[in-house]
Amino acid sequence: MSSVGIALYRRGRALLAGRGWRRYAVVNRLNEFVIRCVRQREAIVLGHPMLLDPCDSLQLSTRGIYEPLETRVAEELVPSGGCVVDIGANIGYYTLLCARRAGPTGQIHAFEPAPNNFSLLQQNVRRNGYRNVHLQNAAISDTNGRLSLFLSQTNHGDHRVYHSENERRQRILIRALRLDEYFGDQLPLIDFLKMDIQGAEGRALMGMRRLLQSRPPRAILTEFWPLGLRRAGTRAADMLRLLEAAGYQIEQLDQLSGEVVTLSPPELLARFTEANGLQTNLIARQLQDLRP
DSSP states (O other), rough: OOOOHHHHHHHHHHHTSSSOOOOOOHHHHHHHHHHHHOOEEEEEEETTTEEEOOOOOTTTTSSSSOOHHHHHHHHHHHOOOOEEEEESSSSSHHHHHHHHHHHHTEEEEEEEHHHHHHHHHHHHHHHHTTTSSEEEEEESSSSSSEEEEEEOOOOOOBBBBBOTTTTEEEEEEEEEEEEHHHTOOOOOOOOOOEEEEEETHHHHHHHHHHHHHHHHOOOEEEEEEHHHHHTOOOOOOHHHHHHHHTTEEEEEETTTEEEEEEEOOOHHHHOOOOTTTOOHHHEEHHHHHHHO
């Protein structure tokens, strides 16, 4: 499909924005059909030429941006010369943004366990000429060794470290690392850490306890999905307690309002539960960095 089709699709989305059309199943099915027709394998994404996965799972060719609110927050939190950790880097969307923001004196550590995603991540970093990125074909978890990864065929951003009920997924073995082990005795001052690993965030946090206790990252952007956390072997309440104990103030990135809102852990646990299966993204900032 030509760039004209992409432009028409984006124009249509803009005209329908805010009208509640996503409430209707038939409209969602039509939207998915149109996306399949117009999506491409390459795109210019916020100035970066990128190779996309076969499903264009992040819808970068059709939308041109992924998670606009999270993107804005990430760019605000990465300073020139900063250190960034990208856990679940996928094909490199946040890796590239952070590499540009940090500049040649910065350091980006990107981790992606799925082989096909990692290959695209490597190519996207290389084609954009970034030399400040360190790539690891591995998952960040609470153990060193091997883990099972269950692959989604329809969404390459939805690979999981646990078996999904009522789904048939290919299972592969991947390398797993504790972040504490990866950095060893040379713990850096991390300005920004991003995690989007489909419920395995709690296990990743447990594998960086020493980092959180002695040199906690200044800000953590993380997915918060209580049902996924439980399936991966942890609890949402424990994840929030671990962040609070490390000195973080926790805020929700509200997609509907486009704002960052402060919610207490009890409010988050009441709104996002295992029973309702809802998920959101959180930004956790060190309280000492929030002082005037």
